[in-house]
Amino acid sequence: MHYFIHENIKQIRQHAGKSNLVVVSKYRSIQELEKVYETNQRDFAENRVQELLKKKEMMPSDIRWHMIGHLQTNKVKLIAPFIHLIQSVDSLKLLREINKQGKIYNRVIPILFQIHIAQEEDKYGLSEEELRKLIQSTEIESLKNITVKGLMGMATNTHIESHIEAEFLKLSDLYNEYKDQLHWEILSMGMSGDFHIAIKCGSNLIRVGSKIFNSPQ
Numbered sequence: 001m002h003y004f005i006h007e008n009i010k011q012i013r014q015h016a017g018k019s020n021l022v023v024v025s026k027y028r029s030i031q032e033l034e035k036v037y038e039t040n041q042r043d044f045a046e047n048r049v050q051e052l053l054k055k056k057e058m059m060p061s062d063i064r065w066h067m068i069g070h071l072q073t074n075k076v077k078l079i080a081p082f083i084h085l086i087q088s089v090d091s092l093k094l095l096r097e098i099n100k101q102g103k104i105y106n107r108v109i110p111i112l113f114q115i116h117i118a119q120e121e122d123k124y125g126l127s128e129e130e131l132r133k134l135i136q137s138t139e140i141e142s143l144k145n146i147t148v149k150g151l152m153g154m155a156t157n158t159h160i161e162s163h164i165e166a167e168f169l170k171l172s173d174l175y176n177e178y179k180d181q182l183h184w185e186i187l188s189m190g191m192s193g194d195f196h197i198a199i200k201c202g203s204n205l206i207r208v209g210s211k212i213f214n215s216p217q
């Protein structure tokens with residue numbers, strides 16, 4: 001069962017080149033995740049804390065788990081002991097809580113700021129202006145139990161490639177503006193439908209789900 005998963009991953013890795021692949025395993029069964037794991041894939045992402053915890057329980061312990069969904073402050077403590085990268089940080093309040101839990105578990109927790117680049121209203125994330133304010137605030141330097149690794153964003157769900165490209169380029173410019181000064185390393189953009197565009201625009205981490213788990217047409 002699910003043998004096409006191996007082939008799908010191989011093709012995506014070929015496309016991705018030097019960009020890192022994080023497999024988005026939300027809504028997928030343990031059997032499907034195991035097929036992915038067989039290909040030596042170790043970076044997996046979930047968008048809900050409960051499901052992430054459940055899957056972590058059932059999967060090998062060398063998986064690096066990424067959180068990519070909206071994170072409520074009261075749930076941070078559940079993932080703080082082990083999470084590899086929280087990609088969806090969109091407020092100072094959340095950042096403070098991650099720092100607090102990092103301190104409790106004696107960890108420096110890696111995070112990305114999620115930036116709102118799409119036209120859809122419902123997508124989470126900071127505006128460019130909010131990011132600039134956050135970066136310039138003195139408080140952020142005092143948070144010793146978090147480390148900011150870069151930015152994450154999602155483009156508008158559209159077939160107009162030039163539109164997607166413009167949004168990714170905007171995020172890429174923002175990333176490049178700060179990356180040397182702030183020692184950023186990760187620009188997370190691109191999903192199943194648009195990772196080929198994201199890579200052209202400078203993404204070095206793509207988050208792919210359906211294109212791996214859906215059987216090819």
Ligand SMILES: *Cc1c(COP(=O)(O)O)cnc(C)c1O
Binds near residue numbers: 069192209
């Ligand atoms: C679901 C999800 C993805 C993967 O989407 P696919 O289109 O299935 O590849 C990537 N990033 C985020 C933030 C997601 O929620």
